[in-house]
Amino acid sequence: xxxxxxxxxxxxxxxxxxxxxxxxxxxxxxxxxxxxxxxxxxxxxxxxxxxxxxxxxxxxxxxxxxxxxxxxxxxxxxxxxxxxxxxxxxxxxxxxxxxxxxxxxxxxxxxxxxxxxxxxxxxxxxxxxxxxxxxxxxxxxxxxxxxxxxxxxxxxxxxxxxxxxxxxxxxxxxxxxxxxxxxxxxxxxxxxxxxxxxxxxxxxxxxxxxxxxxxxxxxxxxxxxxxxxxxxxxxxxxxxxxxxxxxxxxxxxxxxxxxxxxxxxxxxxxxxxxxxxxxxxxxxxxxxxxxxxxxxxxxxxxxxxxxxxxxxxxxxxxxxxxxxxxxxxxxxxxxxxxxxxxxxxxxxxxxxxxxxxxxxxxxxxxxxxxxxxxxxxxxxxxxxxxxxxx
Amino acid sequence: xxxxxxxxxxxxxxxxxxxxxxxxxxxxxxxxxxxxxxxxxxxxxxxxxxxxxxxxxxxxxxxxxxxxxxxxxxxxxxxxxxxxxxxxxxxxxxxxxxxxxxxxxxxxxxxxxxxxxxxxxxxxxxxxxxxxxxxxxxxxxxxxxxxxxxxxxxxxxxxxxxxxxxxxxxxxxxxxxxxxxxxxxxxxxxxxxxxxxxxxxxxxxxxxxxxxxxxxxxxxxxxxxxxxxxxxxxxxxxxxxxxxxxxxxxxxxxxxxxxxxxxxxxxxxxxxxxxxxxxxxxxxxxxxxxxxxxxxxxxxxxxxxxxxxxxxxxxxxxxxxxxxxxxxxxxxxxxxxxxxxxxxxxx
Numbered sequence: 001x002x003x004x005x006x007x008x009x010x011x012x013x014x015x016x017x018x019x020x021x022x023x024x025x026x027x028x029x030x031x032x033x034x035x036x037x038x039x040x041x042x043x044x045x046x047x048x049x050x051x052x053x054x055x056x057x058x059x060x061x062x063x064x065x066x067x068x069x070x071x072x073x074x075x076x077x078x079x080x081x082x083x084x085x086x087x088x089x090x091x092x093x094x095x096x097x098x099x100x101x102x103x104x105x106x107x108x109x110x111x112x113x114x115x116x117x118x119x120x121x122x123x124x125x126x127x128x129x130x131x132x133x134x135x136x137x138x139x140x141x142x143x144x145x146x147x148x149x150x151x152x153x154x155x156x157x158x159x160x161x162x163x164x165x166x167x168x169x170x171x172x173x174x175x176x177x178x179x180x181x182x183x184x185x186x187x188x189x190x191x192x193x194x195x196x197x198x199x200x201x202x203x204x205x206x207x208x209x210x211x212x213x214x215x216x217x218x219x220x221x222x223x224x225x226x227x228x229x230x231x232x233x234x235x236x237x238x239x240x241x242x243x244x245x246x247x248x249x250x251x252x253x254x255x256x257x258x259x260x261x262x263x264x265x266x267x268x269x270x271x272x273x274x275x276x277x278x279x280x281x282x283x284x285x286x287x288x289x290x291x292x293x294x295x296x297x298x299x300x301x302x303x304x305x306x307x308x309x310x311x312x313x314x315x316x317x318x319x320x321x322x323x324x325x326x327x328x329x330x331x332x333x334x335x336x337x338x339x340x341x342x343x344x345x346x347x348x349x350x351x352x353x354x355x356x357x358x359x360x361x362x363x364x365x366x367x368x369x370x371x372x373x374x375x376x377x378x379x380x381x382x383x384x385x386x387x388x389x390x
Numbered sequence: 391x392x393x394x395x396x397x398x399x400x401x402x403x404x405x406x407x408x409x410x411x412x413x414x415x416x417x418x419x420x421x422x423x424x425x426x427x428x429x430x431x432x433x434x435x436x437x438x439x440x441x442x443x444x445x446x447x448x449x450x451x452x453x454x455x456x457x458x459x460x461x462x463x464x465x466x467x468x469x470x471x472x473x474x475x476x477x478x479x480x481x482x483x484x485x486x487x488x489x490x491x492x493x494x495x496x497x498x499x500x501x502x503x504x505x506x507x508x509x510x511x512x513x514x515x516x517x518x519x520x521x522x523x524x525x526x527x528x529x530x531x532x533x534x535x536x537x538x539x540x541x542x543x544x545x546x547x548x549x550x551x552x553x554x555x556x557x558x559x560x561x562x563x564x565x566x567x568x569x570x571x572x573x574x575x576x577x578x579x580x581x582x583x584x585x586x587x588x589x590x591x592x593x594x595x596x597x598x599x600x601x602x603x604x605x606x607x608x609x610x611x612x613x614x615x616x617x618x619x620x621x622x623x624x625x626x627x628x629x630x631x632x633x634x635x636x637x638x639x640x641x642x643x644x645x646x647x648x649x650x651x652x653x654x655x656x657x658x659x660x661x662x663x664x665x666x667x668x669x670x671x672x673x674x675x676x677x678x679x680x681x682x683x684x685x686x687x688x689x690x691x692x693x694x695x696x697x698x699x700x701x702x703x704x705x706x707x708x709x710x711x712x713x714x715x716x717x718x719x720x721x722x723x724x725x726x727x728x729x730x731x732x733x734x735x736x737x
Contacts, residue, residue, distance in 0.1 A: 003722065020723040023715070024707045053713075055720030072706065090705040094573050094659055106701045109711045112694070124711060127721070134713025134721040144723070146709055 002389065003057045003140035004368040009047035012058065012372050014365070020136065020144035025072030028148030030084060032389045034161040035062035035139050037368070038169055039195045040263070040310045042376050044128070048264055048286070049312055051113055051131040059139025060086035060126040061168040063161060066152075067142070075149045082152035084145050085337035086169045087123040088133065091150035102334035107146065108133045117313065122334055139368060141389045153341040156349065162356035162386060163348055166196070170384075171355045172340035174200025174261075177308035180331040181257035183208045188250050190214045190298060191232070192291040193261035194222035196358045196384045197308055201259050202230035203353070214249060216242060216291075218267065221381040229357050237294075238269050246298045254300035263309030266290030279316055286313030296322050296330075307332035358384040365389040440547050441492055441502060448489025448505060455482025467529025468519060477515065484508055502548035509541035521717075566667045566689050570696040573660040574703050576652040577631045582703065583650060584634060592698035592708065595691060606639070619644055645670040663699065667692055 005015040020029055038061050043049050063083040066076055076082070088108075089101035096104050104123035108114060111121035113131040124146075127137015136144065145152060155164040174197050181189055189205040191198050194217040202213045215226035216235045223234040235245055247254060264287035267273055276288035295305050296319050305328055323330060347353045360383040363371050371385045455462050459478040460470045468474050488508060491501035516534045519525050572579060582588050586607050590596040597610040597618060605625045613619045621642035627635035627649070637647035646669035653662045669688060701708045715724040 005720070005722065015722075018723045018725050020712075023710050023712075026705070026707060053718075053720045055722055057712075057720075057722045088709075090701075090709070092573065092704045093700075094571075097573070106705050107709055109709055109714050111697065112690075124709070130713055130721065134711040136712040136721045136723060144712070146711075147705070 001141040002365055003136070004059060004365065004387075006044060006052055006056045006058055007054050010045060010372075010376070012045065012369050014368060015055070017057065017140070020140075020142050022068060022070045023144065024146055025070045026147050026149065027070040028066050028073055028076055028145045028152070029068035030062070030064040030082065030138075030143050030145055030152070031067045032062045032064040032138055032141055032143055033081075034064070034165045035059050035365070035387050035389060036165060036168075036170075037061075037139070037371055037375055037385055037387070039197060040128075041372075043264060043310055043312065045372050045376055046265065048280075049129050050117070050286075051110075051129045053130060056127065056129075056134075057136040057140055058127045059137035059143075060128055061165065061170070062126075062138030062143060063155070063165050063168060064143075066148075069148060073148045076152060080152075081155050081157065083155055083164050083167045083341070084126070084138065084143070085151045085153075085167075085172075085341065086128075087125055087334055087337060088135065088146050089123055089150055089338055090147050096150075099336055099339045101336040101338040103336075110134050125334070139365065139387060139389075141365070151338060153345060155345070159345075159348060160356070162359055163354060164345070165386065166200075166355040166358065167337075167341055167344055167348075169335065169337065170196045170358075171200050171344055171353075172337045173197050173308050173335040174202075175204040175340055175344060176333075176335050177201045177259050177261065177306045178204035178208050178210075180306035181205065181208075181210075181259065181304050183210050183257065185209060186211045187256040188212045188214065189257045189259065190216065190246060190255035190295070191226075191259045191261055192216045192266075192295055193263075193309065194219075194226040194230075194234075195261065198259070198261035199225060199230050199358055199383070200355070201261055201308065202226060202232045205257075205259075206231065207353070214246065214255065219378055222378075222383070225383060242294055243298050250300070254298055254303065256300055257304045257306060258295035258299045260291045260295045260305065260307045260309045262291035264288060264311050266292070268294075276316070285316035287311045287315050289315040289318060293317065293319055296328060299326075299328055301326040302328070304329045304331060306330075308335070359386055361385040363387055440543075444502070444505065444544065444547060445489045445492030448485045448492065450489075452482045452485030452487075452489055455479060455485060457482075465529070466516070466533035467526030469524045481508075481512065481515075502544055506541060506544040506548060509537055509544055512537050513541065563668050563670055564688055566669075566692045567665070568689075568692045568696050569662055569664040570700050571655050571660055571662050572700045572703050576654055576661040579661050579663060579699075579703060580631045580634070580652050583652075583699075584628070584630075592702050593691075593695045594698070609644075611644075663696065665692055665696060 001017060001019050002014055003017045004012055007013055022029065041058055044052060044058060066078050066080045066082060069076055069078060087102040087104065089096050089104040090106040093105040102123050108121045108124040110130050110133055114121035117131060122132070124133025124135055126135050126143070127139065153167070178201050183189065183205060187210050189210045191201050191213060194215050198215065202215055205213050213230065213232040214235060215223065215230065215232035216237055217223050217226070218236055218238045220236070223236060226232045226234050235242060266288045268290040272290060276285070276290060279285045280288050289311070291309065292307065299305050307330065322328065344353070348355065360381060361371070363385055365387045368387055371387065374380055374382050375385060455478050459475040459482070462478050463470050463474050485508065488501050488505045491504065513534060516530060516537065519530060520527070586599045586601055589599050595611050597612055600608045602608060606622060608620060608622050610618055610620045621644040622639040623636050624639050625634060625636050627633060631652060633649060633651045635649035638645050646667065648665065648667035651664045653664065655662045667688065698708050711721060712723055713719070713721045
């Protein structure tokens with residue numbers, strides 16, 4: 001089959017690889033009908049996530065048709081049309097029972113690697129480094145899905161791929177980020193990053209009752225999307241002092257909640273930005289927490305900073321003094337996707353939410369190398385690309 | 391949580407000892423007392439002469455490897471590449487250094503150990519070369535055999551010279567402790583473990599456990615370099631649903647004793663499974679070093695075995711990813727043929 005493989009920094013290729021096989025009794029094989037490139041795939045593309053190996057199949061956002069099931073699979077049937085959550089969860093450990101699916105205690109065969117870096121291991125993730133499992137990803141014609149009765153959710157035929165696909169990651173991720181803000185009537189939410197997760201976070205913040213949402217980015221087209229599709233007010237951080245402007249916009253209080261949908265590769269104009277770029281290049285820090293620092297500074301005292309953006313390791317100049325002295329709550333985590341599948345699919349079915357608005361491009365799987373380039377360099381106003389493997 | 395190589399069992403007040411203490415080492419475990427070797431086993435000149443020979447050999451090998459790395463590469467079946475030549479040349483310099491060291495120092499014990507470390511490194515390098523498909527496997531195998539033979543000789547000579555130099559140390563007992571919380575009732579976990587034949591399902595280094603009678607069992611385990619070791623064990627304590635302790639039977643080649651406890655975790659969080667294991671690595675320090683280099687560290691073994699026990703008991707299977715089959719290779723489906731050959735044993 002054809003699969004998108006990582007071959008080093010900013011090098012992905014379409015490789016011919018063996019078809020997946022059932023390796024565990026509870027596995028299923030899915031014929032991928034749609035897959036997407038996630039903003040977090042760009043961290044892999046740019047070489048910032050450790051323990052990647054040349055030849056790794058990428059991709060953790062995919063859906064398709066079940067073509068084979070292992071002996072231990074009870075609920076899923078061949079022919080089912082399913083979306084697959086990006087974290088792999090067993091459904092039986094204590095964390096899974098508590099609906100903390102992205103913290104499944106059993107799904108990472110390489111848990112010891114993650115323990116070295118992070119103390120304990122989170123769940124395994126499709127196509128996202130060896131430290132997070134070494135699982136082949138879903139940017140391929142077929143994919144093996146472990147614990148097939150726990151993760152995948154059946155999608156009714158009348159819902160097209162473009163509406164269902166993002167249940168795999170970015171829609172629940174945006175939703176969980178907004179949910180973490182514990183929004184109360186009158187709340188103002190600021191969102192750093194107007195990529196797909198940021199756009200969903202904006203939408204979900206309104207859905208959960210936010211009075212105003214302010215979106216922050218530097219690309220005019222992304223800010224336009226945030227205004228037109230999200231209904232947010234927008235700030236271009238290259239054109240204004242974010243902190244002062246947010247203060248002015250909120251009567252001097254600061255936003256009640258701040259969402260960092262940027263993660264480890266943040267940008268900033270001027271000296272701070274250059275400082276982090278140099279430190280990251282010299283490996284003195286693994287992440288550039290520019291958006292996170294800004295969010296903490298901007299957040300009102302006693303407010304919440306919610307972090308769906310991906311961080312990999314160790315941050316520098318982290319303003320913990322502000323967090324402590326101003327009683328700021330930080331909430332983060334890989335999304336517990338399984339928890340949100342049913343309620344969000346219901347909202348899609350009821351037409352309360354149409355996630356397909358983020359799709360700006362559709363390409364063939366073979367065009368993935370080009371798609372990665374375009375997405376990484378924000379060319380052709382790309383917001384989200386859906387790849388068709390067949 | 392692990393305890394790196396504490397000599398002797400943990401003291402009674404140790405937090406790890408909540409519950410019952412470790413069984414004392416059985417009488418057949420040698421080395422509770424340090425015995426100095428009887429005098430008069432030195433000055434026959436043999437190790438020294440042999441050591442000198444090994445020193446000259448190092449020099450000759452080193453000279454060949456630094457001067458004509460491409461020939462050495464051909465000899466051991468490697469393709470002639472810049473990278474290969476670089477590695478061989480580096481190995482050559484190392485050989486010259488240890489050769490000179492052995493010849494210059496009396497007694498040269500330290501340098502002999504350095505030689506042995508070099509041998510182990512060479513074996514590791516040759517081992518990694520096997521993964522490539524552009525090598526002459528037959529020549530490479532011969533080279534590996536030769537290096538292994540030389541390593542054995544180095545070990546013997548170094549051991550002999552150390553015996554002359556210092557009284558023999560007590561065999562080092564390695565003590566390992568790990569705990570894992572499993573979301574299942576204690577009785578179920580105890581029952582699975584007590585049926586000893588189940589153990590190889592999650593203890594990767596075990597080949598089989600045959601139950602001989604109520605107390606005795608025969609264990610077969612994989613040893614480094616494709617060897618197998620067998621020993622007999624007996625259960626010394628058996629408290630249903632709470633605790634099992636065992637030790638190797640007198641006369642076994644492998645000396646170990648240990649226990650597993652099943653303690654209900656607070657707040658209905660399942661069961662804490664705590665494993666103590668004390669064992670004497672075969673071949674003492676060298677064995678331990680070799681085991682460590684080949685990834686057979688007992689501390690990691692117990693940790694990983696317990697993780698697999700948890701996976702098996704909670705989910706009914708031991709999840710594997712594509713990378714579990716490519717042995718350090720990329721995360722992509724293995725070819726079917728190779729997949730069967732390389733299947734993890736616990737599956």
